[in-house]
Amino acid sequence: MFLLMQIIFFLLSLISHEHEAIAAFVPPYSSVVVPVNKHIDAVKPLYSVQIMTAFVNQQYMHANFLIDLDAPFIWHECILQWNTFPGSCPNDTLCTYPASCEEYQCTEVRTTYSYQNPSCSPVTNDSTIPDWGYCTCPVNVVNPITGSCSQALLNYDELTVNTSNGRNVFTGLYGAYPNAACAPSSSFQSFPANVTGVMALSSSPYALPAYLYDPLKRIIALCLPSNLSAPGIMLYGTGPYNLLPHSNVDIRSLLSHTPLIKLPDSFGYFINVNSIVIKTRSIAIPMNTTAKISTIEPFTTLRTDIYNGVVRRFFKVTQRIPPANAVAPFGLCFNTSTNGTQVSIKVPDIDFMLQDGKKWAISTTNSIKQITKDVACLAFVDSGATSEPAIVIGTFQFEDNFVVFDLENSTFGFSSSLLRKQTSCSNFNFTLTDGP
The missing domain is CATH 2.40.70.10 (Acid Proteases)
Incomplete structure (x- = not known):
C-alpha cells in the first residue's frame, strides 16, 4: 500500500510540474504577420494580404485576399467536398468542408452577421453536396468593388500564417480555422489579377480576428505600401513593431x-x-x-x-x-x-x-x-x-x-x-x- 501511495504521489508530482512548465511557457512570437500588396489593375487601387491555404504536395498553396475592414466574414474562391481525401481535390484547387444548413453557424451568419444589401435576394436551403445529400449553407456576399451581390457556400476553412516577434518573420506557423465561404471564380472578375478572396478584418465574430486566439491579443496593425515593388505589412498581436532601417525603434x-x-x-x-x-x-x-x-x-x-x-x-x-x-x-x-x-x-x-x-x-x-x-x-x-x-x-x-x-x-x-x-x-x- 505504501508503494502504491508513492507511485501515485510521483505521478501527481510529474503532472503538477508539467502544468507549471506549460503555464511558464512563453512563445517566441508576439504576433502573426502577412505581407500587404498594392494593386492598381482594378478600377481603383486596392490592397491584399497573402495567406497560406491548403497543404498540397509537401508545400502550402498561397492565395491573395482583398483587405476589407467592413466585411462580416471571409470568402474566397474554393470548392466544397464533404469527404476530402488525397487525390480527390483537383490540382491547384482549394477544397474545404461545408457547413450544414442545420448548424448554428449557418443561422448566425445569415441573420446577424450577414451582408446588408438591398440587391441581395433571400437564400434557400435547396443546395446539397453531390452524392451525399447533406444540405449546404448558401450565404450572400457583396463584391466590395462593384457592390453587386452573389451567393457563396459557408464552410470550415483553414488558413495559415507566419509568426513574428515584430522584427523578424519566423519559420514557425500559426493556424486559424474560420467559418468562411466558397464563392465561384466569376465572383472575382472585377478584382485585381490573382486576388481571389476577401479577408474580413472587421469586428464581426466571423471575421479573421475572432479566430486568432491566445497568446495573441486582438490588435490589428496595418501599414499600406505606396508602391508596387515591395509589400507593406499586417501584424496581428501586441507588437513590438519594427521597421528598417531603424529596427531598434518600436x-x-x-x-x-x-x-x-x-x-x-x-x-x-x-x-x-x-x-x-x-x-x-x-x-x-x-x-x-x-x-x-x-x-x-x-x-x-x-x-x-x-x-x-x-x-x-x-x-x-x-x-x-x-x-x-x-x-x-x-x-x-x-x-x-x-x-x-x-x-x-x-x-x-x-x-x-x-x-x-x-x-x-x-x-x-x-x-x-x-x-x-x-x-x-x-x-x-x-x-x-x-x-x-x-x-x-x-x-x-x-x-x-x-x-x-x-x-x-x-x-x-x-x-x-x-x-x-x-x-x-x-x-x-x-x-x-x-x-x-
Whole structure:
C-alpha cells in the first residue's frame, strides 16, 4: 500500500510540474504577420494580404485576399467536398468542408452577421453536396468593388500564417480555422489579377480576428505600401513593431491614440473628428462628426458642407501654386510643370483634430495626388450633401502611415506619415528565421 501511495504521489508530482512548465511557457512570437500588396489593375487601387491555404504536395498553396475592414466574414474562391481525401481535390484547387444548413453557424451568419444589401435576394436551403445529400449553407456576399451581390457556400476553412516577434518573420506557423465561404471564380472578375478572396478584418465574430486566439491579443496593425515593388505589412498581436532601417525603434512609440466608435449595423471602424485644421485655421464641422476608416475607398470623401470648407481654405493657402483645370473626381488641381519640367510641390498639412486633442496630420504625400506630369490634385472627394458617415478616410490618406486597431482597448492608433521618420510601410524585414 505504501508503494502504491508513492507511485501515485510521483505521478501527481510529474503532472503538477508539467502544468507549471506549460503555464511558464512563453512563445517566441508576439504576433502573426502577412505581407500587404498594392494593386492598381482594378478600377481603383486596392490592397491584399497573402495567406497560406491548403497543404498540397509537401508545400502550402498561397492565395491573395482583398483587405476589407467592413466585411462580416471571409470568402474566397474554393470548392466544397464533404469527404476530402488525397487525390480527390483537383490540382491547384482549394477544397474545404461545408457547413450544414442545420448548424448554428449557418443561422448566425445569415441573420446577424450577414451582408446588408438591398440587391441581395433571400437564400434557400435547396443546395446539397453531390452524392451525399447533406444540405449546404448558401450565404450572400457583396463584391466590395462593384457592390453587386452573389451567393457563396459557408464552410470550415483553414488558413495559415507566419509568426513574428515584430522584427523578424519566423519559420514557425500559426493556424486559424474560420467559418468562411466558397464563392465561384466569376465572383472575382472585377478584382485585381490573382486576388481571389476577401479577408474580413472587421469586428464581426466571423471575421479573421475572432479566430486568432491566445497568446495573441486582438490588435490589428496595418501599414499600406505606396508602391508596387515591395509589400507593406499586417501584424496581428501586441507588437513590438519594427521597421528598417531603424529596427531598434518600436513604432508603438510613434503612435497617438483615439477611441474607436461602434456604430449600429456596422462591423467597421469609426473615429470622431472634432475639426479639420489647415495652416492654423480651423474648418468648422458639426459636433461629433464620425469618420470611417476604409481600405476600399481610394481617397477620403467629405460630405459637401465639409468638403467646400476644406477646398476654400486649401485654395487660399496654396495661391502661390499655379492652378490647373480640375480632373474628376477631384475639385482642386494644380499645375506642376515649369517650362515642361515636372516640379514637386509642398503644401501645408491637413490636420484631423480628434478626441483628447490628438492630431492626425495628413502631409503632402498623402494629400496631393499626381495625375499627370503636369497636373496634381487635392486628393479629397465630395461625397454629396447627405452622405453618411460624413467622412470616410480612404487609403491614399494612410499609405505609409502605421495604423493600429486595438480591439482589446477599443482604440485606434496612428503614426502620421512614416516618410517623415525616414522609413515606410515597405521596410519590414520579411527574411525568414528559425526564431530568437
